[in-house]
Amino acid sequence: MSLGRIVVVDDQPKIRRFMRATLVAEGYEVDEAKTGEEALESVRELRPDLVVLDMNMPGMGGLEACRAIRRDSNIAIIMLTVRNAEEDKVAALDAGADDFVTKPFSTPELMARIRAALRRVPSAQSSPNKIRAGEILIDFDARTVSREGESVHLTPKELDLLRYLTQRANQVLSHRELLQAVWGPDYGDQVDYLRVFVKNLRKKIEADPEHPQYITTEPWVGYRFKGDLESL
Numbered sequence: 733m734s735l736g737r738i739v740v741v742d743d744q745p746k747i748r749r750f751m752r753a754t755l756v757a758e759g760y761e762v763d764e765a766k767t768g769e770e771a772l773e774s775v776r777e778l779r780p781d782l783v784v785l786d787m788n789m790p791g792m793g794g795l796e797a798c799r800a801i802r803r804d805s806n807i808a809i810i811m812l813t814v815r816n817a818e819e820d821k822v823a824a825l826d827a828g829a830d831d832f833v834t835k836p837f838s839t840p841e842l843m844a845r846i847r848a849a850l851r852r853v854p855s856a857q858s859s860p861n862k863i864r865a866g867e868i869l870i871d872f873d874a875r876t877v878s879r880e881g882e883s884v885h886l887t888p889k890e891l892d893l894l895r896y897l898t899q900r901a902n903q904v905l906s907h908r909e910l911l912q913a914v915w916g917p918d919y920g921d922q923v924d925y926l927r928v929f930v931k932n933l934r935k936k937i938e939a940d941p942e943h944p945q946y947i948t949t950e951p952w953v954g955y956r957f958k959g960d961l962e963s964l
Contacts, residue, residue: 735759736781736850741771741797742812743789751784754839755846768792768800775801782808782850784842787824795827802828802888803875808849812837828888831916845916852913860963863898865946868937869964870894877937884936889914893929894937897947897957906954930955 738760740751745766752762763778765771769792771785783801787794798809811824811832824832830849833842861873867880872895877884886894893914897905911919911926919925934941948956 737761737763737778738846739763739765739771739774739778739780739783741765741768741774741783741789741794742786743767744786747786754842758843760846768794768797771797772800775805775807780807782810782846784810784812784846785829786812787820788814795823798824798827798829799888806872808846808852810842810845810849825915826887826889828892848916860961862964864962864964865898865901865957865959867939868946870898879937879939886933886936890929890933890936894933897955898961901957901959901961904950904953904956908954910954 735758738755740748740755740762741764742748742751743766748764748766752764755762763774763780765774766789768789771783772792774780775783785794785798785801789797792800794811798811801807801809809829811827811829813820813824813832813834815834821832830852831845833845862869862871864870869878871877872891875886875888875891877886877891877894893910896910896913907923907926908920911922915922915925930947931941934944934947938944938946946957946959948958950956
């Protein structure tokens, strides 16, 4: 039985062949694309469970392709980066990637990150796709948020963070859990990074960001989304 369908997107045939052989041996179905444009077509036609997407490609680059995929889908995305540079990692995550792997990578590391990304996505897909919390209306399928009828623009990661919080409404979630669930295993200790995203999210959905009604702080522990959620 297949463990899932993965689209490998890379302009280098050698990389695609290697990854196909590796993933098939692990029990996955694999399709290939060599450009960002082909990746979008494959995602629309095949509805894979995960996309492994190279950041640096001619034509539509990986970041642009990632943003386009994320606008229409919540499938897992792992970005391949050439340089182990902080700005590349941040750019990949902000574009909507679930995780990143730096080339050259080890097969065990790649497989572990794929398994982790696939574990995160099913729980998101099984939750309500349209919910209301007070004056906030969230449509995760359409990736839209409104407050008191006014549209609010959230970045892909802000929306992913909001999804994780609302899935576990009224539960205390630690900094580490939120970071690893939304940004990936390498971000468990980046508490300042999380604080910036929470601050920006509060500015967009809270009537009074300095005295938040929904996203509350649990001192020294993490955050909690407070409120009664209504599935629509």
